[in-house]
Amino acid sequence: MSIDALVAISQFYGNNPDFVLAGGGNTSWKDKHTLYVKGSGMALAQVCADSFVKMDRTVLSLIWEKQYPDSSAERESAVFADIMKALKNGEEGKRPSVETLLHDILPFDFVVHLHPALVNGLTCSQQGESAMKCIFGNEALWIPSCNPGYILSKTVKTAMDACITAHGKLPQIFFLQNHGVFVGDSSIEGIQKIYSTIMEKIGARIQRHPDFSDEKRTASLETAVTQTLRELAGGTAVLLQAAEISKLVINRDSFAPVSSVFSPDHMVHAGIAPLFIEALTKIKIRAAWDSHVQRTGMNPRIIAVKGLGVYGASATEKSAGYALDLFRDVVKISVYSASFGGPLFMTQEKIDFIKNWEVDRYRSQ
Numbered sequence: 001m002s003i004d005a006l007v008a009i010s011q012f013y014g015n016n017p018d019f020v021l022a023g024g025g026n027t028s029w030k031d032k033h034t035l036y037v038k039g040s041g042m043a044l045a046q047v048c049a050d051s052f053v054k055m056d057r058t059v060l061s062l063i064w065e066k067q068y069p070d071s072s073a074e075r076e077s078a079v080f081a082d083i084m085k086a087l088k089n090g091e092e093g094k095r096p097s098v099e100t101l102l103h104d105i106l107p108f109d110f111v112v113h114l115h116p117a118l119v120n121g122l123t124c125s126q127q128g129e130s131a132m133k134c135i136f137g138n139e140a141l142w143i144p145s146c147n148p149g150y151i152l153s154k155t156v157k158t159a160m161d162a163c164i165t166a167h168g169k170l171p172q173i174f175f176l177q178n179h180g181v182f183v184g185d186s187s188i189e190g191i192q193k194i195y196s197t198i199m200e201k202i203g204a205r206i207q208r209h210p211d212f213s214d215e216k217r218t219a220s221l222e223t224a225v226t227q228t229l230r231e232l233a234g235g236t237a238v239l240l241q242a243a244e245i246s247k248l249v250i251n252r253d254s255f256a257p258v259s260s261v262f263s264p265d266h267m268v269h270a271g272i273a274p275l276f277i278e279a280l281t282k283i284k285i286r287a288a289w290d291s292h293v294q295r296t297g298m299n300p301r302i303i304a305v306k307g308l309g310v311y312g313a314s315a316t317e318k319s320a321g322y323a324l325d326l327f328r329d330v331v332k333i334s335v336y337s338a339s340f341g342g343p344l345f346m347t348q349e350k351i352d353f354i355k356n357w358e359v360d361r362y363r364s365q
Helices: 002-014 057-065 072-084 100-105 117-123 128-139 150-167 188-203 224-233 243-248 252-258 264-270 282-296 317-340 348-356 358-364
Strands: 026-030 034-038 052-056 110-114 140-143 173-176 180-185 216-218 236-241 275-277 302-305 309-314
Touching: 002 026, 002 034, 002 052, 002 110, 002 188, 026 100, 034 057, 034 100, 052 057, 052 100, 057 072, 057 100, 072 100, 072 150, 100 110, 100 150, 110 188, 117 128, 117 173, 117 180, 117 188, 117 317, 128 140, 128 173, 128 188, 140 150, 180 188, 224 236, 224 282, 224 309, 236 243, 236 317, 243 252, 243 309, 243 317, 252 317, 264 317, 264 348, 275 282, 302 317, 309 317
Parallel strands: 140 173, 275 302
Antiparallel strands: 026 034, 026 110, 034 052, 110 180, 173 180, 216 236, 236 309, 302 309
């Protein structure tokens, strides 16, 4: 059965940290009438057949005939309500992937959306689009940065129509700026072959790989810094150290290439922006923390300490670990992006949208 193949390909990539971190990525399979798409917030590594939400494709297609409000909050709420109307009988209580509409309109049986750091070294770089065209030519389509959900689906739909008009066919690879990549095919073997080609072609252009060979994580340090961060986070603080991290925490300038976020997934688990602290007294750490909260409206989850390393601070050790996993991914993307003109962070407008988007608040929970 194709649903078994969908489970297999989801677990294949979900268990490989080079492709998927935390709950990132989504997958789908469809026939003429039904879309089977991963439930929102479910980790690919642990999916089973019941993890996929059955959607009525006829009902989903009606969304493209409607006019939605200009206000992003009102629009996303209305679109979400219409997507939920497409749930098939027996699927009540499930919540489909945030990219359900995009999975539905891509004309492939299987669609796999991932965020490999190697790929995002390209999509989150200053020269990403030109580099993609040089590497892949007409074998891939570039989608400029836009808000996820309905707007992304609409942007891709417009780009697909233009591509068919110009070339008479669609590529099977869709690179999304500051987001990741979608791949489609009629079989999971085809999906795997395409992803292998993507990784090989981009990998051949990478000039330097990050050095985490001596990575160490410590949750039991009894220092003033650790204790203060535990108190402020209301839980735990885990210190990450490595050769690559040491290069970044020399000073604020050296930390600049990783000082913001590259993609929505980074925001879900690692927060809006890291906090960089230089002074190590309790009073000054608290002052820096409070200033960050006032500026961003959220507690920092990543705290870089000059000359020491980077902390993941959160209510639980698991969530602190997720924050460090995603920050480690940020570091890798930053290093890889140097091969394509340097890093390109999300704009403040896009950051604000994700910050206030109900869907990603749900995912983070």
